[in-house]
Amino acid sequence: MFNFQTFFKNVRHIYFSRIKCLIFATALNGSFSMSLEKLRPVENLSQVDKIEMSLQEYLRSENFQPGDSLPKELELAQAMGVSRTAIREALSRFRTLGIIESRKNRGMVIAKPDVFNNMERVLDPQLLDDETMNEIFEMRLVIEVGLGDVLFLRKNDADLSKLERIVEKEEKTTKKIDIVKYDIEFHSMLYKLSGNKTIMRFQKMLLPIFDHVYANLSKDTEAYTGNIPEDMSPVSHRDLLNTLKNGNLEQFRSQMRTHLMVYFKKLSTD
């Protein structure tokens, strides 16, 4: 096959020189970073990237639906004129994202993707920086305040008694570890009672993060909250439950805000 490297190796330094020239010229007016942003996605694509895009376009144009089966790997490879290796890597991405599923000798089928399936692997507290962690906690507040709208639409006696049982258990214990446990249980139950499986999945996905933060509370008291909220929040789970039972939506939103606001000392003093 034709060897580009051998052919162009003499040209490389010229290429570099021109790039440097470009950097120098654009650095003067400070527009380089902007133009670079626009340049990058044009030609920085690997072969697999192109294959992935091509495949996605193919799936869309042929109107593939969940359950439909894809052509064989070899057919795809031959049709696109690339090796099976490259095709497999592109398909591997789809598999990772849950867009397709594959089984031996059954071929590959379009899957019904679980929206938040992949994110659990990404949301490793170890990899997230403090700013993102704070934002996620803030997003939690936003969602749980808004959750009231759905809860007041769908609440029923069975649901309320489930919450009641958790709150009772919580009130009986004094161990910190149990308080944390029931705290998580209470809020998880709220998501469950929303009846919205997508929202519920979202919360389940975030649980490891909260676990991580709770676990580190004793070690680093400056992080995200100075204390376990139950110790100091002016609104308890019992208050929230009573409002769900006998109060109205507006009260619930305000109380939930206050209940979670202890996580944001800095925020509340802005």
Add this chain to the structure above:
Amino acid sequence: MFNFQTFFKNVRHIYFSRIKCLIFATALNGSFSMSLEKLRPVENLSQVDKIEMSLQEYLRSENFQPGDSLPKELELAQAMGVSRTAIREALSRFRTLGIIESRKNRGMVIAKPDVFNNMERVLDPQLLDDETMNEIFEMRLVIEVGLGDVLFLRKNDADLSKLERIVEKEEKTTKKIDIVKYDIEFHSMLYKLSGNKTIMRFQKMLLPIFDHVYANLSKDTEAYTGNIPEDMSPVSHRDLLNTLKNGNLEQFRSQMRTHLMVYFKKLSTD
């Protein structure tokens, strides 16, 4: 290498018989599906699955941070006693999820993952069923109602004037397509003004879905909403803006709820 298939091919029918026997026995008391649920994840792991888990465990135990570089592919392969192909597929998953980045001759480094980066590829309206779409719209309502809490904390005159300009443009036009455009602009701006990049990313990710729904409004009037909200919602963007300017948080939440509630005819009659 030892050939398992050749060795066990005579045993296969016996295996099948025993499975059938098990199915028969457990079908009587209906416990089969439960025990199967617990059985499946134990041994249905492919080699690459195991490698992925092992790698993840390795990254966690060694406390890898964003920016740290990983061992070479060959070293990993030799250390785990598998081929480079398998290692590469496991690494490809991490790359797909944005956990690592790789460049030629520079090796691979732990990346700072963008929490919602991968989801855009999954959130193809073509692949999502109606129930999930409805749930996503409901989640949007929940978030935007709760968004008020952050907006009232961080709002300033510059932000409000940005909204003002969008609303003015919206009020001047009569074309449906422009109304949709400014509708998206207005709500996008709210997310932006929240100052929470994670929440903003989440909204950006959902945009294609809203586009898709808006685009299909004329075709299928029964889907998700009977009309473009601006045509009939009792709360306009102007009302929301005025409340942001001069009203209070409680009013904003209620108005946002009403503003978005037109998407849920069925819901509101529950």
Add this chain to the structure above:
DNA sequence: TTTAATACATATGTACGACATATGTATAGC
């Protein structure tokens, strides 16, 4: 001495061929 051009080493990316494994299908035996 500094700078630019070249050569080399190396890690990932791509390709090809081979076999393993699991599953669907057809065939033979009762």
Add this chain to the structure above:
DNA sequence: GCTATACATATGTCGTACATATGTATTAAA
């Protein structure tokens, strides 16, 4: 008609070779 076998086939895994891009050392030139 049912069961057990043999076969075909698509994905999964492996090993090797080479392409490509990038870092590093060396050399040439100013």
